[in-house]
Amino acid sequence: MSSRLRVMISCGEPSGDLYAGALATEIQRIEPSAIVTGFGGDRLQRAGGTLVHHFSGLSVTGLTEAVRVVPRAWGIYRDLVDAARTERPDVFVAIDFPDFNFVLARAIHKLGIPVVYYISPQLWAWRRGRLSTMKRMVDRVLVIFPFEAPFYERAGVPVSFVGHPLLELTAPAQPRETFMRTHGLDPARPLVALLPGSRRNELRAILPDLVAAAGRIADRLPAAQFAIARAPHLADDSFAPLAAWPSGATRPAMIDQATDDVLASADVAIVASGTATVQAAIHGCPMVVVYRLAPLTYRLGKPFVHVDTYAMANLVAGRRIVPELIQEAFTPEAVAAEALRVLTDPGHAARVRTDLAEVRARLGAPGASRRAAEEVLAVTRASKTRRV
Structure with a gap:
């Protein structure tokens, strides 16, 4: 292996940045002189990556919302392709963020640079037409959910199941009592976590109804207290509904x-559908999963969806173990009712925690980031062997 291994990574939102930082750290542990560059956030940068661009402000959901960021995304795309053409990385690693990374990976593949897709697009859920493109442009797909590998294998796409990186990235920093007292919370009272999302437009669509649901929960259970887990890079005015x-x-x-x-x-926890639902499952925290897209985005996208459940805990379990309140079903009354069921029915709460423990076990063993790094380096070795 060259002493100057070059790795380009692209991720476009906080969850991908978390995985990118862990991957870069493991690559550099194996190859200490490796040069990591690309598109990401603070975690990739702290892990030693040199950013061509920071993703702050680019991540949105929905068709109508995405239109607003197209000019900036196009400029970032061009800069990354130019950087790949100039620097000639030994491998390009795309992490999630499919609408951007799919286009970028295709362009970099055309430059003759090996492509690894880590945290693969959810093609098993929707837009399966992209599978043929994935097969042509990707040297290997690294998947983090056990049911994903057979999907790619059937399509003839090289794939490895590495396990979920959150298993080694989710350890709480403090014991419960210390944490709660540090933040002015009473360990003896029930705590309701509110996770309204990591994107500005998610908070706009979700947070007002979480605020209303909190009032209904407190009406029934006055001892309830609340904590909002704030995602990075969200401006204060995103929380105006409070x-x-x-x-x-x-x-x-x-x-x-x-x-x-x-x-x-x-x-x-009342959680916007996404990575945080996996975090909740790993911690064994019963959850109510909510989500709302712009009506036009939802109507246009729904015919292309191939699954009947959205929460990853339910997909991994193969059955519905936590409630999902999506679009019209997402109301303050429904959220409060589901949260109160957990808070007031110990038997139900215990059953949910047992189910979540099974989900955690299915996510594989800790060490996913290390295994992903080894797979990335194996692709570079195979590529260099073919060129000899």
Whole structure:
């Protein structure tokens, strides 16, 4: 292996940045002189990556929302392709963020650079037409859920199941009692975690109904207290709906950069569908999964969806073990009812925790980031062997 291994990584949102940072760290442990560059966030940068661009402000959901960021995304895309053409990395690693990374990976593949897709697009759920493109442009797909590998194998796409990196990245920093007292919370009272998403438009669509649900929970269970796990890079005005916080509910603790501590301490979590649902499952935290897209985006996308459940905990379990409240089903009344069921029915809460423990076991063993790094380096070795 060359002493100057070059790796380009592209991720476009906080969850991908978490995985990118861990991957870069493991690559550099194996190859200490490796040069890591690309598109990402603070975690990739802290792991030693040199950023061509930072993703702050680029990540959105929905068709109508995505249109607004197209000009900036196009500029970033061109800069990354130019960087790949100039620097000639030994391998390009795309991490999730499919609408951007799919186009970028195709362009970099055309430059003759090996491509690894880590945290693969959810083609098993929708847009399966992309599978043929994936087969042509990717040297290997690294998947983190056990049911994904057979899907790619059937299509003839080289694939490895490496396990879920969150298994080694989710340890809480403090014991529950210490954490709660540090943030003005009472360890003897039930804690409801609110995770309204990591994108500005998600908060706009989701947070108002979580605020209203908190009031209904407090009406039934006055001892309930609340904590908001704040995702990085969200401006203060994204939380404007908190101005309508119900007077009968204890004011929420706003907690930055400590999602795992919040979930490890909570009795129930109300979570926007996404990576945080996997974090909740790993911590054994019963959850209510919610989501809402712009109506036009939802109507246009729904015919192309090939699954009947959205939460990863349910997909991994193969059955519905946590409630999902999507679009019209997502109401303050429904959220409160599901959360209160966990808070007031110990038998139900225990059954959910047992089911979540099974989900955690199916996610593989810790060490996914190391295994992913080894797979990435194996692709570079195979590529160099073919060129000799």
